[in-house]
Amino acid sequence: MKHRRTYLGLAGLASFALAVAGCSGNNGADDAAEASDVTTLKVGVLPNIEALPIYIAAENGIFEEHGLKVEPVPAQGGAALLPAVLEGSTDIGFSNILTHMTAVERGLGTTIVASGPHTMNPDTLEPVGEHNSSVLAVTSDSGIEDVSDLAGKTISVNALGGIQEVAVRNAIDSTGGDSESIELVELPLSQAEGALSGGRVDAVSVNEPFTTVVLEAGHREIASPFSDFEHAASNVSIYFATEAYAEENPEVIERFRAALDEVNAYINENPDEAREQLDTYTDIDAQIRQKVTLPFYETRINEASVEEIMQKGAKYGVLESELPLEDIIGNAPTLTGTE
Structure with missing residues (x-):
């Protein structure tokens, strides 16, 4: 079931969560039972703009609504996230799509959990700001x-x-x-x-x-390099896990996607308010923070964009050869799959 919420601001989110908790009438046994249903999920992220959904959802109870306790695990660079996921110290990692493709090409056993942000809204092909990202x-x-x-x-x-x-x-x-x-x-x-x-x-x-x-x-x-692809709403990044983790925890993956759907919709509808939350985990200067162009936050994979990036990756020698699209995307939800 897809959860929906009317957003009245981040302060409203916190107040709403506290009010629900205070009026629920649950006793200690009920609380203990509910706690046992919560899955802790370690999500490796880079402390940048693309990680905004993870931090907002973790801080404002959105993941909890979906039975998850998400612990963001900041990494200093993307190169550290792949081995962290492979060795199991992190459950889900964040990566650019081309790094995932190289992992697939090498047979490392990773799979896409959900899309990361796209460079712009695929419907309007307009940046979420005054300039390209x-x-x-x-x-x-x-x-x-x-x-x-x-x-x-x-x-x-x-x-x-x-x-x-x-x-x-x-x-x-x-x-x-x-x-x-x-x-x-x-x-x-x-x-x-x-x-x-x-x-x-x-x-x-x-x-x-x-x-x-x-x-x-x-x-x-x-x-604008990422907007100059034929498919301008470039699907540059993804969340990924090992195939073994995804196969063993399908309900956790679905709950993670559902929470991302909810927080992504909020950010896309309230970009100015969302920008203010960047100061909670980044050191972006306040004046710059107010002017940054946010990406378009999306959970579904843009298949056409992924295919184009794969073809260009092979053309410019980052990939040894073109890869089957189904090997790259796996069971991740896609834009075309919802049409």
Whole structure:
């Protein structure tokens, strides 16, 4: 059964939960019985904008409504989440979709539990904010007008051989440039604006909150890598578990998805209020936080986007070859599956 709630603000959520608890009339035995039905779930996340649903749902009783006690397990980088899930110290992890594809290609036994955020609303194809969530940016006085001017230039990405490199190369090749003519360098997103301002790179590929940091510094967008895919509402990230865990705990997976459905709907309908919750687990500056473009939070997989990213991953050598779509998606809910 799908649970629904009318959201009156996060403070209202907390008050509502307390009121229900205070008026329930349950005695100690009832409380103990209910507690025994709650499943503890360790969810590995990165302390960034994409993790917003996990923190809001955990802090405001949404997971509890679905019989879950979710413990967010912050990781410093995505590379740590895959081994944590494989070794069992984390039940569900968060990853970009291309990392999951490489795990499938290597036969590591992972499966998608639910989609992570999409880059924009698939119905409107509009960003949830004043600018795109990911951009390829240059200095305002660089003389670089579009991607065709990037030949021989140096561009930073957060990781070589990853999804950002694939997105940048595709954005350049699909809009009139030549990605073979550029030099890519690896640079943490937090250092991108300084490197661009200091002239150490000619362009930077960034995503939120660093998109806002770069644009607020006066730099200029010349492309939006993840929106320049043919399927602009890119399904960039996913929640995943081991196949063994998913097979042994199907009801837990369903409850996790149902809770995500609920909190995702709230965030998508109340982006300004949701932005304010970023200060509970990130160190994003308050002025930047108010201006960041949120992704579109979704539980269902965009099959067309996943297939396109897989094909581009193979084209640019991150994957050894194209993979069957069913091997990537598994039993995860899809957008087309609900039509």
